[in-house]
Amino acid sequence: xxxxxxxxxxxxxxxxxxLIAGCSANLSDYRNEKPRLKLSExxxxxxxxxxxxxxxxxxVVRRFSADIVGHWDENGRGVLDERFIYADGSEQxxxxxxxxxxxxxxxxxxxxxxxxxxxAAGSAEGNALNWQYKLRVPVSGKExxxxxDDWMYLVDDRTLINRTQMSKWGxxxxxxxxxxTKTDGSAQRPLSEDCTLD
Numbered sequence: 694x695x696x697x698x699x700x701x702x703x704x705x706x707x708x709x710x711x712l713i714a715g716c717s718a719n720l721s722d723y724r725n726e727k728p729r730l731k732l733s734e735x736x737x738x739x740x741x742x743x744x745x746x747x748x749x750x751x752x753v754v755r756r757f758s759a760d761i762v763g764h765w766d767e768n769g770r771g772v773l774d775e776r777f778i779y780a781d782g783s784e785q786x787x788x789x790x791x792x793x794x795x796x797x798x799x800x801x802x803x804x805x806x807x808x809x810x811x812x813a814a815g816s817a818e819g820n821a822l823n824w825q826y827k828l829r830v831p832v833s834g835k836e837x838x839x840x841x842d843d844w845m846y847l848v849d850d851r852t853l854i855n856r857t858q859m860s861k862w863g864x865x866x867x868x869x870x871x872x873x874t875k876t877d878g879s880a881q882r883p884l885s886e887d888c889t890l891d
Contacts, residue, residue, distance in 0.1 A: 694843075694855055694871060696746065696757055696777045696785060723846075726819035730847040731800055733793050736763035736773055739881040744855075744871035754867070756780040761873070762882060766890055769793040774888040788888035810838055820847040828859075839866060851875045 739762055746755035757779045765771035773789040791804045800817040808829045815824020822845040827838050843857045855871040 694742075694761075694773065694775065694789070694845075694873070696744065696755070696759070696779075696787075696869065718844075720816065720818045720821060720823050723819035723821035726821065728820060728847055728850055730817050730820050730822055730845065730853075731793070731795075732791065732802060732817070732822070733765040733769065733771055735847060735850075735853055735875070736761070736771065737765055738763060739876045740873055741876055742855075742871045742873040744869060746867060746869050748867045749865045759871070759873075760882070762884055764884060764890065765793075769795070770890060772884065772888050772890055774884045786885070788885065813841075813843075815843070817845075821845065837861060 739760075742759040742761060744757050744759065745753045746757075748754050757777050759778070760776045762774045763771060764774075769792060771791040771793065773787075773791065775787045775789070777785040777787075779785075787806050787808070789804050789806045791802060794801045794803075800822075802813075802815055802817070802822065802824060804813040804824070804826070805811075806813075810827040810829060813824050813826030815822060817823075822843075824843050826841050826843070828841050830837050830839050838861075840860045841857050842860070843855070846854045846856075848854060851874055853873045855869075855873060857869045859866040859868065
């Protein structure tokens with residue numbers, strides 16, 4: 694659920710001096726938190742998001758809003774059709790194709806998208822989900838592959854906070870934060886032609 698990230702030569706040059714600090718939380722820390730996060734329930738129908746992209750210093754370098762439509766079938770396969778509109782007027786789309794597996798009693802997830810290298814994979818416990826993947830990002834005319842450590846926290850039945858730390862060579866590059874809310878569904882747009890379940 695991450696928008697496109699732009700990096701400047703300066704920010705790439707400076708990240709060599711900055712290490713990812715601290716230890717990540719354990720997903721099991723959220724095991725007893727409620728409401729329980731299940732992607733096929735929250736990301737179903739029409740949603741909207743507001744967010745920011747910060748560089749490694751914490752400076753906000755991009756602001757955006759997003760229009761998201763989610764659809765799932767009875768086999769735990771889903772799509773998220775995302776449209777991002779940035780404060781500078783630029784736009785971006787992404788289609789996530791997701792799979793949800795709850796056979797173990799917990800929720801495990803995999804996902805793919807056009808600019809994701811390989812597959813995103815992770816799981817949910819309680820009100821939180823954590824998964825990791827690699828994202829292709831254009832940088833000064835070249836393409837970089839960034840490691841994404843993506844956390845989602847369900848605040849209530851209609852509100853989710855998504856925070857993603859980005860790194861390259863194990864060094865911090867920046868962070869993306871989204872506040873996602875479910876709408877009443879009365880104005881749900883159709884899925885894009887290239888973002889439907891097969």
